[in-house]
Amino acid sequence: MQIVDHRLKPGWYKPSPNVGGALNRPTLLVMHFTAGGGSGPKGVADYFLRPEAKASAHVVVGRDGGVLQVVPFNVKAWHAGRSVWRGQSNCNDFSIGIEIDNWGRLTRTADGLVRSWTNAVVDPGKAAELTHKNETSRSLWETYNETQLQAVVQVTRAILAAYPSITEIVGHDDIAPGRKTDPGPAFPMGRFVALVEGRGDRAPITRRVTASRLNARGGAGLDFEVLGVFTQGTQVEVIYDSPGPWAQVKGRLSDGAEVTAWVADQYLA
Numbered sequence: 080m081q082i083v084d085h086r087l088k089p090g091w092y093k094p095s096p097n098v099g100g101a102l103n104r105p106t107l108l109v110m111h112f113t114a115g116g117g118s119g120p121k122g123v124a125d126y127f128l129r130p131e132a133k134a135s136a137h138v139v140v141g142r143d144g145g146v147l148q149v150v151p152f153n154v155k156a157w158h159a160g161r162s163v164w165r166g167q168s169n170c171n172d173f174s175i176g177i178e179i180d181n182w183g184r185l186t187r188t189a190d191g192l193v194r195s196w197t198n199a200v201v202d203p204g205k206a207a208e209l210t211h212k213n214e215t216s217r218s219l220w221e222t223y224n225e226t227q228l229q230a231v232v233q234v235t236r237a238i239l240a241a242y243p244s245i246t247e248i249v250g251h252d253d254i255a256p257g258r259k260t261d262p263g264p265a266f267p268m269g270r271f272v273a274l275v276e277g278r279g280d281r282a283p284i285t286r287r288v289t290a291s292r293l294n295a296r297g298g299a300g301l302d303f304e305v306l307g308v309f310t311q312g313t314q315v316e317v318i319y320d321s322p323g324p325w326a327q328v329k330g331r332l333s334d335g336a337e338v339t340a341w342v343a344d345q346y347l348a
């Protein structure tokens with residue numbers, strides 16, 4: 080993937096009417112989640128093409144890893160809103176914005192299901208209980224899948240190569256704290272930056288189960304169903320070690336089934 084004439088090539092492109100003037104010498108890259116459940120051209124990218132949306136970003140990355148561009152990189156997109164970074168306000172004037180399809184905060188409703196802010200039912204295996212850096216208590220958040228993360232990495236590499244004036248990558252929640260929570264605690268910012276810089280392509284991290292029987296759960300929290308147990312000494316591959324007490328791992332259960340599940344990370348060595 081590369082950028083030619085301020086457009087991703089190869090790539091899907093439709094121009095959004097929700098744009099400002101010329102974007103010269105961007106210095107910041109801002110990461111967002113869409114807070115939407117759709118994906119692809121019928122999702123948020125389509126929304127950004129409508130004038131009444133009064134919003135846009137340069138690109139949208141779907142849950143399937145699809146990359147849709149709706150604003151050329153030399154034009155200001157309307158993604159940051161009221162915002163400040165390092166004393167400079169109106170971040171749209173000096174930043175490129177990437178939207179990632181993700182619900183953001185989820186809630187467990189009285190019926191035991193995990194739901195989005197629109198009340199859509201979400202697979203509990205895609206939820207993690209985490210504390211946002213600008214908050215003090217835990218919430219459920221949709222996780223970002225690996226295909227999607229790798230697509231964001233490829234787009235970001237292309238942007239940084241084409242616009243060496245960009246010196247920082249931040250979240251919308253860094254430039255509009257209190258008002259915005261995206262991309263949120265489920266976005267692995269540290270690992271993402273390492274992958275972008277080519278430092279993250281390491282061998283998978285494996286850890287050993289130290290508890291005699293460790294519950295493998297469908298989500299990050301005691302409320303999630305137990306899918307089975309990992310017995311002591313089992314080697315599991317760590318997919319995502321969250322900032323909280325839960326880690327997403329892949330491994331073989333006592334019954335022989337290979338699963339991706341969440342475990343309490345204090346029982347991994």
Ligand SMILES: [Zn+2]
Pocket residue numbers: 110111112158251259261
């Ligand atoms: Zn945002």
